[in-house]
Amino acid sequence: xxxxxxxxxxxxDSMETPRTSAVESVYDPAEDSFLLIDALEIDLDRIRELKxxxxxxxxxxxxxxxxxxxKCVENCTFLATDxxxxxxxxxxxxxxxxxxxxxxxxxxxxxxLDSCFLGxxxxxxxxxxxxxxxxxxxxxxxxxxxxxxxxxxxxxxxTDLVKRLLPRASELLSHRGCFYLLxxxxxxxxxVCSEARRLGLxxxxxxxxxxxxxxxxVYCFSRSDKTVKLA
Amino acid sequence: xxxLTHNMLTSKAIKGVQTGFPLNIVVKKTKTVETExxxxxxxxxxxxxxxxxxxxxxxxxxxxxxxxxxxxxxxxDETVLRSIHxxxxxxxxxxxxxxxxxxxxxxxxxxxxPNMLLNxxxx
Numbered sequence: 116x117x118x119x120x121x122x123x124x125x126x127x128d129s130m131e132t133p134r135t136s137a138v139e140s141v142y143d144p145a146e147d148s149f150l151l152i153d154a155l156e157i158d159l160d161r162i163r164e165l166k167x168x169x170x171x172x173x174x175x176x177x178x179x180x181x182x183x184x185x186k187c188v189e190n191c192t193f194l195a196t197d198x199x200x201x202x203x204x205x206x207x208x209x210x211x212x213x214x215x216x217x218x219x220x221x222x223x224x225x226x227x228l229d230s231c232f233l234g235x236x237x238x239x240x241x242x243x244x245x246x247x248x249x250x251x252x253x254x255x256x257x258x259x260x261x262x263x264x265x266x267x268x269x270x271x272x273x274t275d276l277v278k279r280l281l282p283r284a285s286e287l288l289s290h291r292g293c294f295y296l297l298x299x300x301x302x303x304x305x306x307v308c309s310e311a312r313r314l315g316l317x318x319x320x321x322x323x324x325x326x327x328x329x330x331x332x333v334y335c336f337s338r339s340d341k342t343v344k345l346a
Numbered sequence: 347x348x349x350l351t352h353n354m355l356t357s358k359a360i361k362g363v364q365t366g367f368p369l370n371i372v373v374k375k376t377k378t379v380e381t382e383x384x385x386x387x388x389x390x391x392x393x394x395x396x397x398x399x400x401x402x403x404x405x406x407x408x409x410x411x412x413x414x415x416x417x418x419x420x421x422x423d424e425t426v427l428r429s430i431h432x433x434x435x436x437x438x439x440x441x442x443x444x445x446x447x448x449x450x451x452x453x454x455x456x457x458x459x460p461n462m463l464l465n466x467x468x469x
Contacts, residue, residue: 128380129359166390168390168391168394169394170386189384190384190385190386190390191386191390192391193389194351194352194354198463200459200461200463203459204457204459207457207458207459216379217379217380217381217382218381218382220381220435222347222348222350222351223459224355224459224460224461224462225459225460225462225463226462227359227460227463227464228464229469230359230462230464231355231356231359231460231462232354232355232356232359233356233358233366234365234367235353235354235355235356235367235396236354236358239394277431305425
């Protein structure tokens, strides 16, 4: 649980923040990761009611988010991808440390977005989570010259990955599925919501927080055509 | 990589590949970890599984002998569910390879993690 002085501390059926080990070239969990965990914590009852079977995190980094989820959601498979092999390994390690061995069900793969599951998870993902590289960067900055940079450099508006992910999300989500996405104010969350709506996904703001120089949001997207598209 | 994960992995992202599923497994090292059995978990996973792919993968790993030929219905007894549980989540490929059924492209598995990254000229 990440504490700030801005908001009153609310006790939820709490999600414990997993410990991670600092590994060079893996994005260390920071305010953004913690805000995402807090958003999931706020929605935890809602998430449990979904009885999710498959949860997928895109760009899991150190694995702090998926491990926190895996600890408090039962009978679900947790899949995580990251383009950085070291991150995929760190995430597996974080999950192993955070969860008892006989319960560990976090599986990681090195892949771009959900490319390694193409055609197999359509309309099957009940819970999709992503803390994307959201920092607006110039084109030259955005050139991936090292693994850590891939974790934060988001292109001109900071939404390069988000733009690629939204159409995938609309394929992946089960009819009641939820997609939790972290956004920065400079990403223009309302633009992202419009784009999502075009793809049949309705966005809802779960939480926002100003952390140092960043104004961060977590949105939850779900199908607006729940009655039409049955998985 | 557990067989549950294997059942979801494809090489369809490769340019020209139709389904890329199921990926063939080359096993170099496996590990078995006793995992808490939950019949609800198995019941929830059954509809998501491609049964023939699971069966074939389990046979490759030598854990398929107890598995039924077709996916069990909800009424199936616990013995069958436990054998599914074992093959699905207790056995893990630690070192090995996944092979695209259409192009023979190999994906390494190391430390239990499949590396499915493709080069730009492959997509």
